[in-house]
Amino acid sequence: MAVPIRPQPRTLGDSLRQNGVSRRGFLKFCAATASMMALPPSMAPAIAAALEQARRPSVIWLSFQECTGCTESLTRSFSPTVENLILDIISLDYHHTLQAAAGDAAEHAREQAMHENAGNYLVVVDGSLPGPGSNPGFSTIAGVSNLQMLQETVAGAAAVVAVGTCAAFGGLPKAAPNPSGAVAVSDIIKDKPVINVSGCPPVPMVITGVLAQYLTFGTLPELDAYNRPMAFFGQSIHDRCYRRPFYDKGLFAETFDDEGARKGWCLYRLGCKGPMTYNACATMKWNGGTSWPVESGHPCLGCSEPDFWDAGGFYNAMSVPVGDSGNVLLAAGAGGLALGVGASLLGRHKRAAAKAGHETVTADELEQKL
Amino acid sequence: MMSSMDFLLFTKGPLFQVAIAIFVLGILIRLVEIFALGRSRNFAEPRGGQVIPGLKTVYKRFNPDPGTFRRAPFDVVVGTVWHIGFIVALLLFIPHVEVIKATVGLAWPGLPNPVVDAVTAITLLGLIAALIHRLTHPVKRFLSTPEDYVIWAVTFLPVLTGYIAYHRLVNPYPLALGVHILTAEIFLIVLPFTKLTHIFTAVVARWFNGANFGRKGVQS
Amino acid sequence: MSGLDNIPIQVEPAPALARDFGNALPILGEIRHAVARLRHDGEPSCIDLGAMPFGPGDEARLMTLLGRGEVSATVTALGPTHVWETGYPGVWVVEYQNTEAQRVGLQIEIDEVPKILRTQPADLDDTLAALEARLREAAGRHPDGASDSQ
Numbered sequence: 001m002a003v004p005i006r007p008q009p010r011t012l013g014d015s016l017r018q019n020g021v022s023r024r025g026f027l028k029f030c031a032a033t034a035s036m037m038a039l040p041p042s043m044a045p046a047i048a049a050a051l052e053q054a055r056r057p058s059v060i061w062l063s064f065q066e067c068t069g070c071t072e073s074l075t076r077s078f079s080p081t082v083e084n085l086i087l088d089i090i091s092l093d094y095h096h097t098l099q100a101a102a103g104d105a106a107e108h109a110r111e112q113a114m115h116e117n118a119g120n121y122l123v124v125v126d127g128s129l130p131g132p133g134s135n136p137g138f139s140t141i142a143g144v145s146n147l148q149m150l151q152e153t154v155a156g157a158a159a160v161v162a163v164g165t166c167a168a169f170g171g172l173p174k175a176a177p178n179p180s181g182a183v184a185v186s187d188i189i190k191d192k193p194v195i196n197v198s199g200c201p202p203v204p205m206v207i208t209g210v211l212a213q214y215l216t217f218g219t220l221p222e223l224d225a226y227n228r229p230m231a232f233f234g235q236s237i238h239d240r241c242y243r244r245p246f247y248d249k250g251l252f253a254e255t256f257d258d259e260g261a262r263k264g265w266c267l268y269r270l271g272c273k274g275p276m277t278y279n280a281c282a283t284m285k286w287n288g289g290t291s292w293p294v295e296s297g298h299p300c301l302g303c304s305e306p307d308f309w310d311a312g313g314f315y316n317a318m319s320v321p322v323g324d325s326g327n328v329l330l331a332a333g334a335g336g337l338a339l340g341v342g343a344s345l346l347g348r349h350k351r352a353a354a355k356a357g358h359e360t361v362t363a364d365e366l367e368q369k370l
Numbered sequence: 371m372m373s374s375m376d377f378l379l380f381t382k383g384p385l386f387q388v389a390i391a392i393f394v395l396g397i398l399i400r401l402v403e404i405f406a407l408g409r410s411r412n413f414a415e416p417r418g419g420q421v422i423p424g425l426k427t428v429y430k431r432f433n434p435d436p437g438t439f440r441r442a443p444f445d446v447v448v449g450t451v452w453h454i455g456f457i458v459a460l461l462l463f464i465p466h467v468e469v470i471k472a473t474v475g476l477a478w479p480g481l482p483n484p485v486v487d488a489v490t491a492i493t494l495l496g497l498i499a500a501l502i503h504r505l506t507h508p509v510k511r512f513l514s515t516p517e518d519y520v521i522w523a524v525t526f527l528p529v530l531t532g533y534i535a536y537h538r539l540v541n542p543y544p545l546a547l548g549v550h551i552l553t554a555e556i557f558l559i560v561l562p563f564t565k566l567t568h569i570f571t572a573v574v575a576r577w578f579n580g581a582n583f584g585r586k587g588v589q590s
Numbered sequence: 591m592s593g594l595d596n597i598p599i600q601v602e603p604a605p606a607l608a609r610d611f612g613n614a615l616p617i618l619g620e621i622r623h624a625v626a627r628l629r630h631d632g633e634p635s636c637i638d639l640g641a642m643p644f645g646p647g648d649e650a651r652l653m654t655l656l657g658r659g660e661v662s663a664t665v666t667a668l669g670p671t672h673v674w675e676t677g678y679p680g681v682w683v684v685e686y687q688n689t690e691a692q693r694v695g696l697q698i699e700i701d702e703v704p705k706i707l708r709t710q711p712a713d714l715d716d717t718l719a720a721l722e723a724r725l726r727e728a729a730g731r732h733p734d735g736a737s738d739s740q
Contacts, residue, residue, distance in 0.1 A: 031697065035695045240643040245612055316472060319465035321382050328390060332393075341406055
């Protein structure tokens with residue numbers, strides 16, 4: 001490990017002053033951070049006060065069964081000032097895609113960070129991992145299985161941030177039939193707080209927003225039922241969609257090139273999963289606030305929800321059932337017809353038998369019987 | 371533990387298949403049995419056609435005769451209102467049209483959501499009024515069987531849960547939607563084996579009545 | 591003929607006006623309430639437009655509604671921050687940009703002067719200290735002003 005040339009700043013305030021950031025610059029940084037953490041702008045002074053004292057946390061980033069899309073999302077974020085500052089302030093001690101070191105040196109960096117910051121470091125995980133019942137050889141780093149590395153690394157961590165739908169819910173690797181026996185981080189880690197930042201990939205500002213929250217207030221954000229930060233996942237895409245008025249008026253695009261599509265009407269009938277998807281895309285948008293899927297005319301896939309790969313066709317309306325209803329209908333129809341004919345035959349037989357068994361009786365005969 | 375998304379996918383997937391299988395199987399057994407049983411041969415010479423008078427009666431019986439209306443205006447008005455409301459919400463809400471299109475391949479234009487929303491609210495009120503009337507009216511109460519109350523609940527719940535899901539009154543949404551789909555599936559499963567079969571048999575019975583009139587030369 | 595020629599292509603002229611998704615007017619209402627708060631209680635407000643579910647054109651429509659006023663300023667700190675008063679005095683637009691001139695935040699401030707333009711007390715302390723040091727330095731070069739004249 002390289003020896004630091006100058007002493008590492010202890011707090012964020014020190015770090016910023018060392019970087020020549022003025023107080024107006026700092027105020028701007030806090031305003032942008034409040035916006036990023038989805039806090040009201042009035043929180044900026046509180047953020048400023050907290051950031052002055054913030055410590056520089058060590059972060060270990062583990063990549064398991066993933067596509068590096070989450071790291072791409074984070075490093076392609078379009079507001080370098082704010083997010084780079086956050087990333088400069090955290091000490092990213094291990095990230096095998098981004099770090100210069102490789103092989104033993106890389107693993108050594110991870111062990112050193114774990115040792116030096118025992119009990120205080122953050123573990124960020126992207127990607128799912130083969131579960132305990134699966135072949136550990138399906139995914140390894142430096143000959144260590146993902147499961148073992150996760151358990152080892154998390155043992156001394158303060159908290160775990162599961163970045164991306166794979167780490168949060170299993171994602172694509174877990175899609176049926178789940179050949180690698182993939183599980184989510186929260187399926188393994190039960191004794192540490194796990195924050196899920198889902199999305200395929202997550203909005204970059206949401207990743208840094210969660211880190212900023214931890215950095216600023218030293219606390220974990222308020223979480224929803226899936227352990228996702230409420231600030232970003234508290235509202236559905238549908239509730240924050242600028243096309244919502246068209247849904248409410250009943251104006252829908254029915255194909256990708258009809259009048260409705262050109263006029264920017266609601267994409268529900270084209271398969272939009274916005275009503276059941278909780279994410280920040282509609283307000284934070286993508287590519288530095290340029291646009292987001294619905295704005296570009298494509299329905300929401302619901303990528304921040306569990307099992308979105310198996311939740312029916314991306315282009316089927318949300319209400320449409322999953323599975324082969326047509327064949328079920330045909331089979332049930334054929335069965336119903338056959339059984340119905342059988343039941344009626346039985347009825348006819350009964351009627352015929354009753355007719356055949358009918359005997360004429362005279363009044364005298366009846367009287368004799370009585 | 372089952373999450374709300376697991377629940378939604380279960381109701382949208384396997385449970386839906388089971389529900390439509392039981393529904394189609396059940397309703398076909400009942401209808402085919404009725405049709406295939408046949409009627410005993412009528413040797414009397416027909417005095418008129420059967421098809422037109424049959425259809426006429428199917429239509430005419432939608433209008434209550436003045437006597438019925440005078441005796442039970444509440445039942446006629448409220449009954450008609452919520453039946454129409456239920457059918458409109460069931461068949462003309464866009465997400466429902468999408469379900470039918472994906473399941474049987476038939477599609478038709480829907481109504482704007484606010485219209486269906488208003489109709490649903492009226493249907494809910496109508497169903498509640500109908501239940502209160504049933505509970506407070508001594509004759510109705512005496513005539514009601516447990517099955518009547520079960521059927522009321524099975525009909526009421528999909529409308530109520532649909533209203534809740536549309537207005538997002540329960541969070542998370544997948545749970546609200548899953549419960550709505552589940553109640554609709556219960557409706558489908560229960561339908562062929564209870565009085566709810568009247569949805570299909572009422573029309574058949576009316577047509578047969580009218581056809582009989584026509585054959586006898588009576589005005590239908 | 592190639593099959594491609596059979597595909598009808600419809601060229602749509604670019605829309606002349608920004609489409610209105612109806613999200614601009616409610617913001618105007620929010621601003622009205624904020625101005626009333628500032629006038630009656632002296633309480634400034636700040637609206638984060640980044641948290642608004644704007645559709646394409648909504649922001650342009652809001653900016654058109656607000657118009658431009660007499661004051662505009664640029665702060666250079668961690669990249670430029672553009673500040674301007676709208677056609678409604680007391681309603682300011684503050685656009686934060688990073689060093690690469692990409693927007694990192696857009697806020698509407700309802701205040702007499704936006705916060706970022708005000709000089710902060712801590713900076714005043716620094717100014718005092720710096721001026722005093724400068725004067726001391728000047729005095730050191732000319733140890734006594736009075737001796738010059740004599």
